[in-house]
Amino acid sequence: MTLTRPTDGGRVRLSVLDLAGVGDGVTVSEALAATTELAVTTERLGYHRFWVAEHHGMPAVASAAPPVLLAHLAAHTTSIRLGSGGVMLPNHAPLAVAEQFGTLAALHPGRIDLGLGRAPGSDQLTAHALRRRMAGTDGDDFAAQVAELRHFLQDSFPPSHPYARILTTPRADVPLYILGSSDYGARLAAKLGLPYAFAYHFAGANGGAELALELYRSQFRPSATLAEPYSMIGVTALAAETDEQAQYEARAGALSMLLLRSGRLQAIPTPEQAAEYPYRPEELQLLAAMSGTEIVGTADTVADELADVAGRLGADELLITSRVHGAATRRRSFELLAAQVRAGS
Numbered sequence: 001m002t003l004t005r006p007t008d009g010g011r012v013r014l015s016v017l018d019l020a021g022v023g024d025g026v027t028v029s030e031a032l033a034a035t036t037e038l039a040v041t042t043e044r045l046g047y048h049r050f051w052v053a054e055h056h057g058m059p060a061v062a063s064a065a066p067p068v069l070l071a072h073l074a075a076h077t078t079s080i081r082l083g084s085g086g087v088m089l090p091n092h093a094p095l096a097v098a099e100q101f102g103t104l105a106a107l108h109p110g111r112i113d114l115g116l117g118r119a120p121g122s123d124q125l126t127a128h129a130l131r132r133r134m135a136g137t138d139g140d141d142f143a144a145q146v147a148e149l150r151h152f153l154q155d156s157f158p159p160s161h162p163y164a165r166i167l168t169t170p171r172a173d174v175p176l177y178i179l180g181s182s183d184y185g186a187r188l189a190a191k192l193g194l195p196y197a198f199a200y201h202f203a204g205a206n207g208g209a210e211l212a213l214e215l216y217r218s219q220f221r222p223s224a225t226l227a228e229p230y231s232m233i234g235v236t237a238l239a240a241e242t243d244e245q246a247q248y249e250a251r252a253g254a255l256s257m258l259l260l261r262s263g264r265l266q267a268i269p270t271p272e273q274a275a276e277y278p279y280r281p282e283e284l285q286l287l288a289a290m291s292g293t294e295i296v297g298t299a300d301t302v303a304d305e306l307a308d309v310a311g312r313l314g315a316d317e318l319l320i321t322s323r324v325h326g327a328a329t330r331r332r333s334f335e336l337l338a339a340q341v342r343a344g345s
Contacts, residue, residue, distance in 0.1 A: 001046035001341055003303065003318070007311035014306075014341065015049040015319050016042050016334065017085045017234055020062035020069065023252075023325040024267040031062045032069070034327030039073045041331055043080035045338040050077075051085030051115060051319060057126045060256055060268045067100040074108045083113025085197065085234070085319060086179040089145050090118055091130040098152035098168050105172035112172075115197060116149075117179040118142035143188055150176065175225070177232070182208070186216035193223025197232035200293055200309070201321060209233070209313055217314075233315040237295040238322050239302040239336040240329070250296045251275065253323025254287055261286070268325045299340035306337075 181203035189196035240246035
């Protein structure tokens with residue numbers, strides 16, 4: 001399923017990024033079941049890929065272990081591409097990641113992606129518990145980890161390297177994607193000749209997306225993996241039957257982000273709780289700022305604005321995420337958008 005970029009007529013793939021959101025009054029088991037149902041639904045609707053994120057210590061997010069969740073999703077789907085958006089590589093040994101995703105690729109050939117990020121996906125204490133150290137976790141270390149992971153996946157260590165004797169089992173050359181929210185990821189993806197996914201949904205304001213993507217394209221070096229730049233944009237979008245309903249449902253996700261940014265960790269509030277919340281002036285200002293990168297409204301509005309974002313940024317693919325309380329609301333949004341895209345194609 002694709003949209004048309006209004007700037008040049010290029011086709012833009014539509015995909016899904018999911019966090020297995022846990023709403024207030026919803027169990028983790030129910031949240032993971034909802035993510036599974038969403039993967040099945042979006043496959044049927046024709047979305048290109050379904051990615052899950054890695055976050056730790058967050059009551060509102062159930063996707064702490066992407067490889068485990070992806071194995072479950074792959075067992076319940078047949079054709080949609082599945083991947084991580086992403087695995088936070090500094091939290092893991094590259095060999096372990098290579099084995100996990102090699103296993104997934106062996107079980108489900110041609111369907112597994114490996115998106116890589118360098119943020120911890122957690123607070124610093126949790127990151128320390130995951131990594132058992134905090135030293136050596138800067139960008140240079142990330143680049144070295146990506147290189148090591150590629151060697152394990154491709155069995156390509158130089159003969160003189162001590163790890164050349166290690167046999168990765170199962171071994172699979174899983175497609176890699178670099179994720180980022182700054183120019184660092186853009187430069188690394190360009191240098192390595194890999195696809196680049198920019199987190200527009202939380203770092204797209206003030207021209208950050210334009211700068212990162214321009215750097216990526218201008219510095220891109222063709223590789224055996226990719227001959228030309230391929231850019232992906234993570235964007236928050238919610239479609240509903242009416243603008244009023246969409247805004248009402250979206251406010252729950254917005255309040256969840258507001259609470260997270262102020263250190264108040266809890267499940268995603270209900271729309272009713274969001275409507276009754278006593279917002280302070282500075283909180284309203286933050287909500288207004290966050291809404292600048294969100295697309296909320298009826299399906300035709302959402303489809304048009306997604307196409308505009310893709311055209312403005314020259315994106316090849318959109319990874320759509322929806323921050324809402326209810327699984328039915330989230331699923332209905334993707335159904336409405338798919339129907340609108342089919343009707344307009």
